[in-house]
Amino acid sequence: DAKTTQPPSMDCAEGRAANLPCNHSTISGNEYVYWYRQIHSQGPQYIIHGLKNNETNEMASLIITEDRKSSTLILPHATLRDTAVYYCIVRVSAGGGNKLTFGTGTQLKVEL
Amino acid sequence: DAGVIQSPRHEVTEMGQEVTLRCKPISGHNSLFWYRQTMMRGLELLIYFNNNVPIDDSGMPEDRFSAKMPNASFSTLKIQPSEPRDSAVYFCASSLWEGSEKLFFGSGTQLSVL
Numbered sequence: 001d002a003k004t005t006q007p008p009s010m011d012c013a014e015g016r017a018a019n020l021p022c023n024h025s026t027i028s029g030n031e032y033v034y035w036y037r038q039i040h041s042q043g044p045q046y047i048i049h050g051l052k053n054n055e056t057n058e059m060a061s062l063i064i065t066e067d068r069k070s071s072t073l074i075l076p077h078a079t080l081r082d083t084a085v086y087y088c089i090v091r092v093s094a095g096g097g098n099k100l101t102f103g104t105g106t107q108l109k110v111e112l
Numbered sequence: 113d114a115g116v117i118q119s120p121r122h123e124v125t126e127m128g129q130e131v132t133l134r135c136k137p138i139s140g141h142n143s144l145f146w147y148r149q150t151m152m153r154g155l156e157l158l159i160y161f162n163n164n165v166p167i168d169d170s171g172m173p174e175d176r177f178s179a180k181m182p183n184a185s186f187s188t189l190k191i192q193p194s195e196p197r198d199s200a201v202y203f204c205a206s207s208l209w210e211g212s213e214k215l216f217f218g219s220g221t222q223l224s225v226l
Contacts, residue, residue, distance in 0.1 A: 034213065043116075043203045043217025044155070099145075099168065100215060102155035 004088045009107040012082075018075040020106050022088030025069040031092050033064060034100065035073045037084040044087065044102070047073065078110045116218035118204050124224045130192040133221045136185055137206030145205040145215060146179055146189050155203070161187065162210040194225045 005023040012018040024033065035047040048055055048062045050071075055062045061074040075082055087105040117136040125131050137144050145160040159169040161181045169179070176195070181187040191198055201222050205215040 032213070036215075041220075043205070043220055044215070045217070046214040049213050099157050099160065101157070104154060 006106045018078040020073040034089040039084040118218035128193045133189040135187045135204030141206035143210040147203040150200045
């Protein structure tokens with residue numbers, strides 16, 4: 001699986017967009033980008049995933065660069081409840097078990 | 113749906129004792145995963161099952177750890193004997209199938225071995 005690089009921490013004002021970057025320069029053509037988050041004292045929660053097209057759901061948007069070497073998770077209107085560790089994971093999504101490898105992630109702190 | 117249910121929520125035991133952690137996956141999910149989280153090592157996959165069969169246990173740290181899934185609605189992770197370095201949060205997760213994009217995690221069991 002490709003390795004990912006994320007900033008260790010970020011701050012965001014409540015109500016503003018939170019843009020969380022992820023670098024995955026060694027990504028292969030059949031590897032997806034997943035984002036999960038972990039709120040303190042809870043299990044990780046799936047947010048979104050994508051292959052090469054931008055994706056949007058009720059939680060967030062995922063922007064993947066054309067060369068697929070980096071991506072950005074966007075929380076359009078961050079709230080205090082979005083304070084969490086955000087994990088960017090690259091993984092082949094086919095057979096072999098979805099053995100997600102979690103790195104250290106980005107600690108996002110949303111403040112008033 | 114109640115989600116993935118883990119018990120107990122907290123477990124405190126003494127070194128050398130047997131510890132059993134329990135997990136009930138989401139109904140209809142065919143894959144189950146056990147993860148361990150520590151400050152030093154982050155989230156690590158220990159083992160996963162597909163259709164109740166262990167598929168990959170390469171993450172199980174040593175023979176003191178064992179996991180079973182006797183049926184589709186129940187799994188256990190046992191540590192015997194327990195050691196202080198086993199102290200961690202243990203998460204169970206399930207997914208519809210082994211390649212599914214979404215893993216649904218339980219709330220975890222906080223294990224402290226004294």
